[in-house]
Amino acid sequence: MQSASSPSIKVENVSITYRTAYEKLPTLRTTLLRLGRREKLVREIEAVRDVSFAVDKGTVLGVVGANGAGKSTLVRTIAGILPPTEGRVEVQGRVSTLLALGVGFNRELSGRENVILGGLAAGLDRDELEEKYEEIVDFAELDEFMDLPMRAYSSGMYGRLAFSVAIHMDPDILLIDEALSVGDAKFRRKSFERMRQLCAEDRTIVLVSHAFGSIRDLCHQAVWMNKGNLEMWGEANEVVDAYRDFLGVKEDRTDKEDL
Amino acid sequence: MSTTTSTPTDAPEQGPHLPELYRDDEYSERHVYVPHKVGLPPMGHYLSLVWKRRSFAFELSRTTMRAKHFNTVFGQLWLLLNPLLLGLVYFLLIDLIRGHGRPVSFFAHLLGGLFLYQLLQTAAQEGSNSVVRGGGLILNTAFPRTLLPLASVTTSFKRFLPTMIVWLIVHFAAGGGVYIEWLWAPVIVVMVTLFSAGIAMFCGALQVYFRDLSSFLPYLLRIWMYISPILYTWEEVPAKYKPWLEINPMSSMLACWSDVINHGKAPDTNLMLIGTAWALFALLFGALFFISRERDFAVRI
Numbered sequence: 001m002q003s004a005s006s007p008s009i010k011v012e013n014v015s016i017t018y019r020t021a022y023e024k025l026p027t028l029r030t031t032l033l034r035l036g037r038r039e040k041l042v043r044e045i046e047a048v049r050d051v052s053f054a055v056d057k058g059t060v061l062g063v064v065g066a067n068g069a070g071k072s073t074l075v076r077t078i079a080g081i082l083p084p085t086e087g088r089v090e091v092q093g094r095v096s097t098l099l100a101l102g103v104g105f106n107r108e109l110s111g112r113e114n115v116i117l118g119g120l121a122a123g124l125d126r127d128e129l130e131e132k133y134e135e136i137v138d139f140a141e142l143d144e145f146m147d148l149p150m151r152a153y154s155s156g157m158y159g160r161l162a163f164s165v166a167i168h169m170d171p172d173i174l175l176i177d178e179a180l181s182v183g184d185a186k187f188r189r190k191s192f193e194r195m196r197q198l199c200a201e202d203r204t205i206v207l208v209s210h211a212f213g214s215i216r217d218l219c220h221q222a223v224w225m226n227k228g229n230l231e232m233w234g235e236a237n238e239v240v241d242a243y244r245d246f247l248g249v250k251e252d253r254t255d256k257e258d259l
Numbered sequence: 260m261s262t263t264t265s266t267p268t269d270a271p272e273q274g275p276h277l278p279e280l281y282r283d284d285e286y287s288e289r290h291v292y293v294p295h296k297v298g299l300p301p302m303g304h305y306l307s308l309v310w311k312r313r314s315f316a317f318e319l320s321r322t323t324m325r326a327k328h329f330n331t332v333f334g335q336l337w338l339l340l341n342p343l344l345l346g347l348v349y350f351l352l353i354d355l356i357r358g359h360g361r362p363v364s365f366f367a368h369l370l371g372g373l374f375l376y377q378l379l380q381t382a383a384q385e386g387s388n389s390v391v392r393g394g395g396l397i398l399n400t401a402f403p404r405t406l407l408p409l410a411s412v413t414t415s416f417k418r419f420l421p422t423m424i425v426w427l428i429v430h431f432a433a434g435g436g437v438y439i440e441w442l443w444a445p446v447i448v449v450m451v452t453l454f455s456a457g458i459a460m461f462c463g464a465l466q467v468y469f470r471d472l473s474s475f476l477p478y479l480l481r482i483w484m485y486i487s488p489i490l491y492t493w494e495e496v497p498a499k500y501k502p503w504l505e506i507n508p509m510s511s512m513l514a515c516w517s518d519v520i521n522h523g524k525a526p527d528t529n530l531m532l533i534g535t536a537w538a539l540f541a542l543l544f545g546a547l548f549f550i551s552r553e554r555d556f557a558v559r560i
Contacts, residue, residue, distance in 0.1 A: 018558040026559075027471035080292055080401035081557050089292040099399050106395065113322045120315035121402045172288065 006092065007054040008173055008204040009061075009078055014087035016048040016073050047073040049228040050087070055221070057092075058202040060195070062209065062219035062236050064243050069225040071208045075099065075175050078206065093172025093204075096122065098162055107151040111142060114150055115165055122169055132168045139194075140164035141187075156184065163191055167198065174198060177208045192218060212240050299551050309403045316406045320413035323385075335421070342377060342422045346370040353490055363433035365492075368521050370429055372489035372513050374422040375448070378415055379455045379509065380480050385411035386459025387466045387473050394560040404553040405546065408463040412456045419448075430521070438523025447516050447526070447534070454508065454538040457545030464549040467559050488513050508537035 020043055048070040055061045063071045076082040077089055079097045106114060115136055119129045137143055140160040145153065153161070166174060174195075195205055195218060209215055215222055215236055222239035224232040226246075232239050299305075328334040350366050389407040390397070397404065466472045486507055488496065493514035496504055504510050512534040515526035 020558065025470040026468055028469040028475070029471055031469065076398075076557065077292065080290055081398065083554050084292060084294055086294055089290075091290045091292075093288050095290070095401075097399055108326055109322055113325075117315065117318055117322060118396070118400065120312065120318050121396055121400045121406075123312060123402070126314055 008057045008092045009055040009206070010088075010090040011054065011074075011078070012052050012088045012090075014048060014051050014074075014077065014084045014089060015046070016070070016077055016082060017044055017046050017085045018082070019044050046228055048077070048225075051225075051230040052087075053223055053230065053233045055204055055206065057204055058199055059221060060199055060205040060207060060219045062207050062215035062222035062239070063225060064209070064212075064215060064222060064240065065225035065231075068227075070228045071225050072099065072177055074225065075177050075206060075208055078173075079175050091173060094123075094170065095173045095175060096166045096169035096171030097175045097177075098166035099175065099177040108149055110149055111146040111153070111161055115146075115161070118165055119169065124169065128170075132170075136161075136164045136168045139168065139190075156187075160187055167191075167194055171198075171203060173204045173206070175206045178210065212244065215240050299547065300554075302550075305403060305550065309405055309409075312402055312406060315402070316410040316413055319407070319410035320417065323410070323414055324417065329418075338418055338421055339425055342374055343370075343425050346373050349373065349490060363429075364435065364521065367426065367430045367433045367435060368492060368517050369489060370426050371520050372487070372517060374419060374426055375451055375513065375516050376484055376487060376489055376509065377422070378419040378448075378451055379458065380484070381415035381418055382412045382452075382455035382459045383462050383480060384473070384476055385414055386455075387462035387476055389459070390463040390556060391466055391470065391560065397556055397560055404556060405460060405549055408459040408549065409456065411459050411463075412452065415455060415459075416452055426520070435521065436523065438519075440519050440523045440525050443515070443519045443526055446531075447512060447519065450534050450538045451512055451516075454512070454541045457538075457541030457543070460545035460549040461541075464552045464556075467552070467556055483507070483509065486510075488517065492517060505533075508534070508541065511537070 051070075051074065053061075063075070065071050073082060075097075076099065077084050078091060079095055079099070080089075080091070081097075106117070109117070112133075115133065116129060119132070120126070124132075137146055140157075140163070142157060142161055145157060150158065150161075163176075166176065192214075195207075199205060205218075207214065207219060219236040221234065222232075222236040223230055224239050224243045231246075232242055324330065329338060346366070346369055350361070350369055353369070354361050386408040389411045390404065393404075393407045396402075462472065462476065484490075486504060487509040488504070493510070511530040515530050515534060518524040518526050
């Protein structure tokens with residue numbers, strides 16, 4: 001049942017805890033070696049604690065907070081990649097993700113193969129993809145690079161392709177995690193325009209960013225995450241103001257130039 | 260072991276939320292994410308997601324093969340030449356160890372068994388790496404992760420098919436004929452493929468927890484091969500060892516396989532039933548193990 005008034009993302013009392021091992025890569029060898037010593041090298045990380053908020057259709061929600069505040073974890077849970085430990089997340093519509101820049105792309109494969117694989121994994125069928133492929137390439141302006149392996153791409157090209165794929169997946173909900181810092185000013189302007197256009201079409205966007213300028217400029221609402229807690233949820237400018245005061249930094253020119 | 264206790268902290272009552280998971284159909288595209296213990300998602304829904312995205316597994320298999328240049332002439336040739344050379348090495352070795360005079364038909368037996376075994380071997384090796392290698396996609400996109408090891412099985416199967424041409428040539432060269440019993444062969448291949456799929460999923464999930472699995476695996480697979488009737492025939496096995504070798508799931512399948520393709524004999528009913536049971540058991544066990552673990556992968560990669 002989908003009523004017009006129901007928000008497109010509903011996060012209710014969500015906590016996310018995960019265990020992680022101290023050692024970099026878990027191996028059978030280290031496990032066996034540890035067995036005799038009864039050491040426990042697992043640490044629990046409470047990435048998100050009892051967070052609740054909702055995002056209405058056609059809204060851009062900004063997420064701000066220091067590194068390690070749980071922003072990315074929260075977004076991954078909304079995307080359905082990490083299950084919540086407690087609470088409940090409800091999402092209405094097709095989700096497209098542009099999480100930590102570039103991942104999802106296999107560097108050995110060509111740009112074309114990566115676009116097709118990513119699209120199929122996201123649930124598009126082949127016909128839809130064929131249709132969108134040209135648009136994706138056009139938007140990313142990477143026409144002559146699509147058959148090169150992606151290890152030959154610059155980080156800007158990487159980011160452009162990732163963004164272009166994400167917005168062309170025809171998402172009802174677009175989740176973007178710190179991916180706008182790449183690309184030149186021209187491409188950034190273009191992507192901002194595209195996001196506004198998506199919003200006008202009643203799509204929902206969640207944007208994780210450290211750039212105050214982007215948040216102020218694009219977002220209607222924002223949440224501020226602090227050490228896993230939801231510090232504030234409200235109108236974007238107010239949240240950014242509060243967060244800036246908390247950090248005790250002046251919004252200098254570089255932030256404004258972010259756009 | 261720390262790795263087996265990855266259950267998230269006690270999930271609150273799931274009761275009221277659970278039915279909603281079933282309503283999460285593609286039309287309304289409504290997704291509800293609630294806590295879970297390490298356990299299974301609603302299987303009907305999960306399988307429908309796998310089916311819907313099957314083209315992803317095929318595409319992944321194709322691009323992996325393309326990345327290894329198996330789409331080129333020499334790449335294809337290598338796919339045929341490599342198992343043939345391997346077979347030759349084993350044949351010479353066996354010939355040397357066991358005295359001369361093995362007939363050419365034995366070479367056909369050896370190749371046939373070796374090629375079928377490689378279906379399992381490739382699936383297990385590729386499958387064990389599939390999840391860890393797919394790390395980027397796993398962190399970025401929500402999709403049924405079983406597609407990753409299943410893509411490895413697809414690759415393995417595609418590499419198996421052309422090797423049968425090599426076997427056919429050797430078979431005819433050794434004076435073998437065409438038998439109606441060959442109709443059994445696809446059944447056995449399906450059996451081994453299902454078995455391999457189970458093993459691939461099991462190894463793929465295990466590799467996430469033990470990253471050194473892929474370095475042990477070649478040795479385990481080599482030993483497994485030596486205790487399977489490939490370098491010798493099932494009939495040659497002394498009766499007192501047979502019960503032991505029967506424990507090996509590949510024994511029954513390979514014994515049937517050799518009877519069917521080399522001798523045109525209908526397979527032994529008992530062995531076929533044992534093989535089928537093993538295949539289904541491995542598939543079920545591998546799939547359930549993988550699926551019950553897969554929601555844990557994103558934090559472990």
